[in-house]
Amino acid sequence: MKKTIAILCTLLCANSLFSQQWTGNNTTTDPIYRGGPVSVGTTQSYDRFTLGKGNLRMVDGMIKFGYFTPPRGSFRDSYFTIQNYVNPSSPSNVDGLYIYPSHDGLSSIDDVPYESKAFFISSASKIGMGTNTLTCADCDSYRLFVKDGIKTEKLKVEIAANNGWADYVFAKDYKLMPLKELQSYIDDKGHLPEVPTTEEAIKNGIELKEMNILLLKKVEELTLYTLQQQSQIDKQQKYMDEQNKRMERLEKKIHK
Template sequence: MKKIALLAICAMFSNSLLSQQWDGPLNLTDPISRNGKVNIGPTNGNSLVNVGGHLRLAYFQENLFAGSDSPRLYFGYKSVRGNLSADSFFTIQYLNDDQNGMTPSTNPGLYIFPSFESGSLAGTIEDGHKIFYASYINGKIGMGTNAINNSSGDGYRLFVKDGIKTEKVKVEIAASNGWADYVFQEDYKLMPLKDLQTYITDKGHLPEVPTTEEAIANGIELKEMNILLLKKVEELTLYTLQQQKNIDEQNARIEMLEKKVNTSK
């Protein structure tokens, strides 16, 4: 009898303790709430939820369409705030763009985007969800695009659609021979102007410079193009100095001839 009474007291105490900690039905399906902080693991922080260890957000089931079952974090407001409408959120979410939820995805990864609660995320990813994309396949980063996992992106880490506005860009030069000052070395062979004229007439562009068609098809590497343009400027400087030397020599001959004419009179 004493054991039964003790068990009854423990059950009452546990229910009383649970009711003090959480509000809501005592079952496994209905939501419960808590006004105080929640500490998970060996931690005691000042936030409402404090986790002392790893926090994992994962699919509830395997082979699901990307969408409501995909793990996500919301940041935003439930009510109207300033110029933001009700239920205005910014979302961090892992998404696949599988067409059937079973085949390997071409662009799986972590997306950061304004929330579109009414839109279906199954199938292809909408443009609005491509503000920031971190590829699960290779760790590359896309801003405004997730089309970064193809062979044309090999050798690159960051992809930005629609342009970049910044105050400063610094490009590292790996070695001294990567710059174009070798043009000023004494053993550098400058193309004769006559041959350069023939090349331009035949090809329609400067030597080594890509054609319009090549630039459109392949784009241009800014570092390589800047080095190439510097090389052409330095070659132009040599041509100018060469022409000035010829002019000075011609002027000297003219002065000499004029002196001979004047002395012979």
């Protein structure tokens, strides 16, 4: 009997302690809440909810992360937000996920403000930085779309195959366009063969890798033209040297 009373007292005390911490109906479906902060995985409380270890999952909503600076004992004003974006033309579908710094939230029925396009992950697993326009002509295979430029110290572009480089220009069987034909082409078209026009470059942009390979090809063709001209110059110089020698011999005979 004493054990039973002790167990009941323990349960009542536990329930009393729980009721002091949390408010709400004691059911498995009704919400519970509390006025003070909650900490999980740590004894420190920097915000209303502090997660010390583990992962945080929130479904069908917006996630905002604030930052607390313990040395200063205060909150920083900045935070960033993770929020679903619903396309107004098809509100039943979520088109992607935004991650952006603190400012007014998005509205699923309004156009996305410029500042909200800091980082966008589309439902097609494409990434936009500064833009949520991730489709264009002939770019379905692209994954990263960046607006306003990229500043970097290094950029390495992979070459998929041996024939992806322009050294085939130096092959023995490569047919170099004669200079007269090249002159006619430039006079007619106003640009080098294979090089896009100004209008085409503005309309379609340029492929950085393909353009570098094309420029290398033109440099190698220019090298071949230069070598051809140098060979012709050498032949002419040799002919002139021989003619000068013949003139000298003739002059000597005349003097005799």
